[in-house]
Amino acid sequence: MFRRERSIPLRGSAAALCNNLSVLQLPVRNLTHFGVVHGPSAQLLSAAPEGVPLAQRQLQAKEGAGVSPPLITQVHWCVLPFRVLLVLTSHRGIQMYESDGSVMVYWHALDAGDASLVQAVFARGIAASGHFICVGMWSGRVLVFDIPAKGPNIVLSEELAGHQTPVTDIATEPAQGQDCVADVVTADDSGLLCVWRSGPKFKLLTRIPGFGVPCPSVQLWQGTIAAGYGNGQVRLYEASTGTLHVQIDAHARAICALDLAPELLSAAEDTFVHIWKLSRSPEGGYIEVEHCHGECVPDTQVCGARFCDPSGSSFAVTGYDLAEILRFSSM
């Protein structure tokens, strides 16, 4: 059972995007950082336990030329071996900052290239894998940036070609130290999932088709892929083989956010947030799913949801038009 905790007020309401909440846990400093996209700006704030807000900062999308200020698509903290960077993607490019958002260390402008006049050009989907940061594009390409231990010497290392439609989300997990282990999953608007092995040169291991239903949110944990779809379904796959293990008719509207560690959190535009317990069955080796908890956020189209601690005993939620971060913790 979860109970509602004190909300954290936001300067600007959350935009109707997917994966619109990033959380950086800093247990050593007893702090939690939250990142939410408002529209042309994103808000970062840090809070003490009990949700007491301490500091906040607003970041703008760079390059204001054009009819209106460019819109931000996502904001996400990337935890790398020696540093943490904050990445912001927009309809103009990719901005990378020191983790508190104080200094921009890298700017990558999008190349509209061969995009037709009717195509929207943007970057979306951010994840860290080892010392790389992967960022998805409207074209389906995934840019892989090599990040040094410190300083602004960030280099575009590779451009992955696996998707034909805009990338929606990217999930990673630390490689388990063996060969051929899938540690990166990319998802797109057509529902296609690409499973990769990271390295100096990324290798595409397998593809899981989506049949036209978008996959706005994907997670990877202990070799299991959790994918949320536009038709409200959550599916769990074996990352190395792409085999479907579980299919949940979880929500009544499009799923907008997932989190996984070790429980699975799913949130959708139907105002519901669900928590699921995952386990591996002893005999068959297949994954079992059990529903733990469902929370209705009345009259709110949820757009972001994350666990706030490693054990999954608390989580936070953002909703479209809502100027606060809702917090829940288990009793």
Add this chain to the structure above:
Amino acid sequence: MGPYRMSGSSPGRNGERGHPRQKELQVQGQRSVQVHAAFREQQNWTYSLTVLNDIISTMFNRKFMEELFKPQELYSKKALRTVYDRLAHASIMRLNQASMDKLYDLMTMAFKYQVLLCPRPKDVLLVTFNHLDAIKGFIQDSPTILHQVDETFQQLTETYGGLSAGEFQLIRQTLLIFFQDLHIRVSIFLKDKVQNSSGRFVLPVSGPLPWGTKVPGLIRTFNHKGEEVRKAEFKHGGSYVAAPKEGSFELYGDRVLKLGTNMYSVNRPVETHMSGASENLAAQTQESIAPNPLAKEELNLLARLIGGMEIKKPSGPEPGFRLNLFTTDEEEEQAALTRPEELSYEVINIQATQDQQTNEELARIMGEFEILDQPRRSASKGDDLLAMMDEL
């Protein structure tokens, strides 16, 4: 309703028995008033139809539509309000600032409701088709305008009919950015319980699901061979039913979706409530304190858009037809005075821009469509007719 009263020698209502000539005048006067009222109603009805025809034919004018269909970014709130103002003045109808503001508020909140409540992103197109269907109902007797609307339908199908679910999701998300933080309370929505007193729309957790979504509640487990090994249920908290069928995207068809159909088909109230309607002022004012609130590109875009409109120039003795969305003139004046600062719409003042060249270009285009403010005077045509009737 008979406009004529029987004249006769029976006493008047209050039993007065005055000079015969005086009573005759009295009866005549009463008859005049009733004829006048009936005629006024007829006049209003004729004007309404004229206004509808003019606005709809302006909106669906080919040049205007061509501009609208060009790929472009989301309009700023100022730009949209300016276009809306021009459109509302495309007929002999006139609105004062307060009524214009209210009309725009109603339109904005109604459209926000429709976009927000769309079960699946592609339903935004069905909402638009519902709009067109209702519009066609207003102009059934005008084949020219009907044809214009059908052509627009065709264009919509060509442009949007083939978009993917992901592309519609992006369109819907972008539209929702335009409506972000608008919480004006609309009487008709409050009454129907689709909006609550905070101004937020009610999102029901029951009812029909989007086309393509299954009823939540089932967990299916498979083994490595792809065989289903377990089926379990969970309580999802809502009360949903599968959609009966998919709405039609054809020129004629059952859209199934009710969003976008005429909410005023029965006589409904038009009040809106201002207080507490605008949250996050800090976020909002950020947009308006930019040094040049309108980029040069936006001015050009507006100029082309408005240039494509055929604005009716009121000519000669054509009377003005003023629409007041409040109950009395005094209420309208009061509304204008007490409208909260943060909710006042700024119609773009073209003269105030710095860019000389763009300014001249715009002034030229605007000059071609100068709207003259009509002084209020009684309908001269009507007076003539009235005089004729009195001689009967």
